[in-house]
Amino acid sequence: MAKIKNAGPSIFVVAMIAGLVGYILGCTRGERDQPAQAQSVAANQQNVETQPSEQSSRARLTDPNGTVSDRYVYYPGTEKLGSDEVRIVACGTGMPAARRGQAAACFLVELGNGDKFLFDIGTGSMANIMSLNIPADFLTKIFLSHLHTDHWGDLDNIWAGGWTGGRTRPLEVWGPSGSRDDMGTKSAIEGFRQAYNWDYVTRWVKISSIPGQITVHEFDFKGVNQVVYDQNDVVIRSVPAIHAGDGPVSFILEWNGYKIVYGGDTAPNNWFIKHCRDADFIVHECMLTPEQLMEFYGQPAPRAMMMQSDIHTSAQAFGKVMSELKPRHAVAYHFFNEEATRYAIHDAVRQTYAGPLSMADDMMVWNITRERIRERMAVSADDAWDVAGPTPQPLPDKKFPPQESEFTLKERWLPAIEVDNEAFRDFRKKHGLPEPGKR
Ligand SMILES: [Zn+2]
């Protein structure tokens, strides 16, 4: 209308608009009395926006200062999970060289009974986990599909960050054995503990040592549909995977009649096909196309082919797997998801699979109920703080000796201590702390 006004109304234009409005009103008024076929013909002839408002099921906002009922995004910490509901958050969906826009593999599964499980914790994923505002004490169970860094590279981050963030108990890590002792999860965690020894020892002097411990549950990578976890009516099984070396696995979680599958890196394999049927939700890797691997990843053609099919799953093979397994919903991940890549990958998946599909990106969220599986994106804080859990962290154990010798301590710079003492005088008083030098 504004355009017509600016152009200068003429009697001709006004007459045309009046005629059109009269025609549309006539059609819409008469619609309810028309047979269905006539209605659809009339609808096709009209602008959709002219349909009567009562026909839309969308909630209306009538109060100009009101709030909308659905903003089509997930705001962490604002939605109580239903007792018979599952929520899954993609905290990492990318590749080994994590980038700011996409971390490496990590999927959080939250169950209506309160249990939460992290499946892989790839490089960069902890910042996304943090943005979900979940107390560290609720995030202690981590299942590793294999020991490539893009699947466990942020274990250090949740280990130390959760520790300083108020966790009161040890982390628990479940992961597969390897072809030799030094290739298994137990060995990896022992090595991790050794690599971070300075962090561990200096931290336990200052805060409780218990949250710095890691309990390892290593299981046989060869186990087929073997139970690796069975607590609180949640059963998690593993199946072997085909990926670069002996050891990698995929996981199948069952709870309350729901079946959720988290596929680690793998070429399509018989174990997965046999045991991941009848799933509500399957997360499975889906590699970049060979052309993309050459263009963006600098891979020579033979290696691009090898990455596609020998150690990973191509997009068309991903589709084939999903067409065979027919989950209620399929999720493709493990590719850098951007304008330059997603359409070719999606097209290749669609050559072989027509069912429900998400092309995963970080902070994609799915709510799973009996009735529906809903995909949204989370909108969360870049500057998230830890959220206090139900239990305060215990104090440090006095038995641990100080780790600073006289050599270090005697060189504290006195002028800084003096200004601190001055600055902290009121703070000490307010919080009942002793004067400097007194205990
Ligand atoms: Zn891998």
Ligand SMILES: [Zn+2]
């Ligand atoms: Zn990977």
